Amino acid sequence: MQSRAIWPLLALVLILIVAGLISPGFYEIRIVEGRLFGNLIDILYRAVPTALVALGMAVVIGTKGIDLSVGSIIAIVGAVIVWRIKMGDPHVAILFIALGAGILCGMWNGFLVAALGIQPIIATLILMVSGRGVGLLINQLYGGTDPSFESAFLQGLSTGSIWYIPTRLVLAAGIFAALWLLIRRTALGLFIEAVGGNAAASNLAGVNARLIVFFAYVLCGLLAAWAGIIMTADTHTSDPVSVGLYIELDAILAVVIGGGSLAGGRIYLGMTVIGALVIQSLTTATLISGLPPEYNLIIKALVVLTVLFLQSANARRAIHRLVYRRAS
Amino acid sequence: MRGITKAFPGVRALDDVDFTLHAGEVHALLGENGAGKSTLIKILTGALERDSGEIRLDGTSVDFQSTGEAQSHGVSTVYQEVNLIPAMSVTKNLALGPSEGWPGVISWRKARARARAKLARLNLDIDIEQPVGSYSVAVQQLVAIAHALDNETSVLVLDEPTASLDAQETATLFDIVRDLKQRGMAVVFITHFLDQVYEISDRISVLRNGGLVGSAMASDVSRKDLISMMIGRELGEVEAAYSGKASPQTGKEKLVAKGVGRRRTLKPFDLTLRAGEVVGLAGLLGSGRTELTKLVFGAIRADSGSLKVNGKEAGSHSPRRSLAAGIAFCPEDRKAEGLVGELSIRENIMLSIQSKQGWLRRLPRGQQEQIAAEMIKALAIATPDAEKPVRQLSGGNQQKVVLARALASRPDILLLDEPTRGIDVGAHAEIITLIRKLCSEGLALLVASSELDEVVAASDRVAVLRDREKIGEIVGGEIRRDNIIRVIAGDDDRQH
Incomplete structure (x- = not known):
């Protein structure tokens, strides 16, 4: 592992230590109703949607792109789930329909970026802006008067537990493993990083750069859809206006905290998850510390700034110079 | 430059190199790829810090922390890859960098006058309102030189300036270099073209594997010797190839x-x-x-x-x-x-x-x-x-x-x-x-x-x-x- 991977890990450990000092019993984990409970579990549990979205974002950022529409994809997926439930589809089928909706959204983004060559930030802005409206329109399909629902199957995926462990954690771990295998055990990772680093050179080296970029957005849409299923099942309702609002920003932050660069060319899957955990543990720690929630955002900004400062080559050089001068 | 040493992780890029530059001469710096030419130049111009050694400019010891600082002491560089902004006009490109007057405020009238003056010094007559990218690489190269030169410049470093120029353009560039030399400027000229070395240089220094192999007047060293100095083996091998x-x-x-x-x-x-x-x-x-x-x-x-x-x-x-x-x-x-x-x-x-x-x-x-x-x-x-x-x-x-x-x-x-x-x-x-x-x-x-x-x-x-x-x-x-x-x-x- 590279030395720069130390800083996000250190930040995470530090946040957890501070949280432990503020709130005794922070590390306590107990079993309630056949399921693990405790702050540490809670951090993992709540970080799952952000982490999933951030993993997709990491792949897209690896191609030198960005996907601003992930929050809107979550809104659309939520609306689709409730619509199909009201239509009486079997719930297992709805799971796949929801994932399909995410894939379609990803294909739309991928088409705009890879086939039409629109700049990623603009291309995905289109779905970001329109997606929540699409969600509201889907709600209209069944009248939209009562968007709440019950589904033992879908809620089981989100809030249930297997062998004391929350189901969403087990599934997220499985998705992470699958994604890691897909990126690192096939040549896809090399191709994505090559295209992100220099698309023209990759093309001449025989890589189908357009297809790779297209695929990255589809993957991102799929992962956002899974986050959308978890969030929708959690709240038992479709709320296209506010579900997953600003999640794209947390996801981008998680990627960047994990050492990814918006200049593209590198994917760090494991570190992206660490980045998502840093963000969630900050939120949790701030809440239990008793500080008003409005401090949360400011503290988050400060910690992120510190991590990025320590990762910056320029800052490190300046610090090194300062220490070196003093020593000599 | 005396006893310049610089190490990168895993590589000793420069080892105790001496390099002397006289006013009014063109000094060719030669060596294979990775010999340390670029490193030496970057240390001279403040882009890199040296590990040890000393640089004296007109007798006083200097320690540049940045290329800007070097430039204000009269040491300017034109790099191999043209460092201009293609979409911006010639005037705007030439206005980049240290400016006179209020910080952040540009008088375009003055900027245009300055651009014209700078180009006139190189006998370059082009439309300064056109974007730099619309000109040939050769002209871009000359604009880059114009950008690097100001009244205080006493040392000019040209890193492979002729790499993308044709014979005619190279001749124009050399006329300008000779003119600058006449005015007492010291020019460091890095190139791979040996013909050009003999055409323009007064003195030649050769680096190999981070060390100085030798330094001599151009008239005293034969082409064959020069090549064997650079590659450390007899020319026969090259010819055989x-x-x-x-x-x-x-x-x-x-x-x-x-x-x-x-x-x-x-x-x-x-x-x-x-x-x-x-x-x-x-x-x-x-x-x-x-x-x-x-x-x-x-x-x-x-x-x-x-x-x-x-x-x-x-x-x-x-x-x-x-x-x-x-x-x-x-x-x-x-x-x-x-x-x-x-x-x-x-x-x-x-x-x-x-x-x-x-x-x-x-x-x-x-x-x-x-x-x-x-x-x-x-x-x-x-x-x-x-x-x-x-x-x-x-x-x-x-x-x-x-x-x-x-x-x-x-x-x-x-x-x-x-x-x-x-x-x-x-x-x-x-x-x-x-x-x-x-x-x-x-x-x-x-x-x-x-x-x-x-x-x-x-x-x-x-x-x-x-x-x-x-x-x-x-x-x-x-x-x-x-x-x-x-x-x-x-x-x-x-x-x-």
């Missing part, structure tokens, strides 16, 4: 192009590449050499003609399909089209062979490392290990990585566009030797080059281009510098 030419063979037809062309790019041409044969592409800058190789590779889509590879019709042509059919291509511009700078040497080498295999069948890490190690050894790429990011290599070694990628894909047909651009004499000979060796193993080679001597040395057959049209072929013993020039100049009886 050029001499192993086989007679034109009648090998199997590997690639047959019939009427392939594209409107406004290149007139339709016929071309046959045979196994074991090197076909050279000669022509002036802009004659269509690059376009021809790219059309053959499918990087530019042809709108006419047909292409047969190994006897099979190549329908819709793309780089990916070409690779699958056994064609590999090394582009001219390694930075923009060749390498992925952030990726390691290993990853860059793997790219083509892996895309040929498909994304599902990833080559195991062990095999990747083995291929990379073989290539590094075969092409003598100077690097401590294969995991180093490619952008940290020197230019010549980067070129070798591009070549290594093409070779790793085990092609039948290899297209090289300017395979030795920006490469020193030693690596140049190595690459020519390699080309001949590959060819004797049954590879069909197409080599486009702006260096006529290289085309003559490497080729069994030469296709000559002029004004985006293939105008003739020269075969075997007829391949001589003067013959090629005659065809380019349009002497009809030489065309076949």
Whole structure:
């Protein structure tokens, strides 16, 4: 592992230590109703949607792109789930329909970026802006008067537990493993990083750069859809206006905290998850510390700034110079 | 500069180097790729910190922390790659950097006057409101020099200023350099072209492997001595590399192009590449050499003609399909089209062979490392290990990585566009030797080059281009510098 991977890990450990000092019993984990409970579990549990979205974002950022529409994809997926439930589809089928909706959204983004060559930030802005409206329109399909629902199957995926462990954690771990295998055990990772680093050179080296970029957005849409299923099942309702609002920003932050660069060319899957955990543990720690929630955002900004400062080559050089001068 | 030493992780880039520059002289700094030229220059101009040693400017010890600081002390640099902003006008480019008057406020009237004055100093008469990118590379180079010069400049460093200039443009540049010299400026001139060294330099210093090999007046050192100083071996070897030419063979037809062309790019041409044969592409800058190789590779889509590879019709042509059919291509511009700078040497080498295999069948890490190690050894790429990011290599070694990628894909047909651009004499000979060796193993080679001597040395057959049209072929013993020039100049009886 590279030395720069130390800083996000250190930040995470530090946040957890501070949280432990503020709130005794922070590390306590107990079993309630056949399921693990405790702050540490809670951090993992709540970080799952952000982490999933951030993993997709990491792949897209690896191609030198960005996907601003992930929050809107979550809104659309939520609306689709409730619509199909009201239509009486079997719930297992709805799971796949929801994932399909995410894939379609990803294909739309991928088409705009890879086939039409629109700049990623603009291309995905289109779905970001329109997606929540699409969600509201889907709600209209069944009248939209009562968007709440019950589904033992879908809620089981989100809030249930297997062998004391929350189901969403087990599934997220499985998705992470699958994604890691897909990126690192096939040549896809090399191709994505090559295209992100220099698309023209990759093309001449025989890589189908357009297809790779297209695929990255589809993957991102799929992962956002899974986050959308978890969030929708959690709240038992479709709320296209506010579900997953600003999640794209947390996801981008998680990627960047994990050492990814918006200049593209590198994917760090494991570190992206660490980045998502840093963000969630900050939120949790701030809440239990008793500080008003409005401090949360400011503290988050400060910690992120510190991590990025320590990762910056320029800052490190300046610090090194300062220490070196003093020593000599 | 006295006793300059600089180490990078794993490499000692400069070891106790002395370098003296006198006012009113042009001092050529020579050495192979990775010899330490760039490092020395960067230390002189404050872009890098030295580990030890001393720099004295007009007798006083100086320690520049940045290039800006060096520039304010009269030390300016024009880098190999033109550092201008193409979309901005000449005036705006020249207005960048330290300015007079209120900070953040620009008087465009003054900026224009200053731009004109700066250009007048170089006798350059161009429309200063046009974007820099609309001018030729040569003019851009001159604008970059104009940008670097101000009234206080006493030391000017030119890092390979002539790499992309033709003879006429080079002559213009040299007139300007001579003029600057007359005015007492000290000029450091870095180049790979030995002719130019003798044409313009008063003094020559040679670096090798981070050490100073020698420093002498240009009139006191012969060309042959100079080359052996640079590469540390006798010239015979270099000459031998050029001499192993086989007679034109009648090998199997590997690639047959019939009427392939594209409107406004290149007139339709016929071309046959045979196994074991090197076909050279000669022509002036802009004659269509690059376009021809790219059309053959499918990087530019042809709108006419047909292409047969190994006897099979190549329908819709793309780089990916070409690779699958056994064609590999090394582009001219390694930075923009060749390498992925952030990726390691290993990853860059793997790219083509892996895309040929498909994304599902990833080559195991062990095999990747083995291929990379073989290539590094075969092409003598100077690097401590294969995991180093490619952008940290020197230019010549980067070129070798591009070549290594093409070779790793085990092609039948290899297209090289300017395979030795920006490469020193030693690596140049190595690459020519390699080309001949590959060819004797049954590879069909197409080599486009702006260096006529290289085309003559490497080729069994030469296709000559002029004004985006293939105008003739020269075969075997007829391949001589003067013959090629005659065809380019349009002497009809030489065309076949």
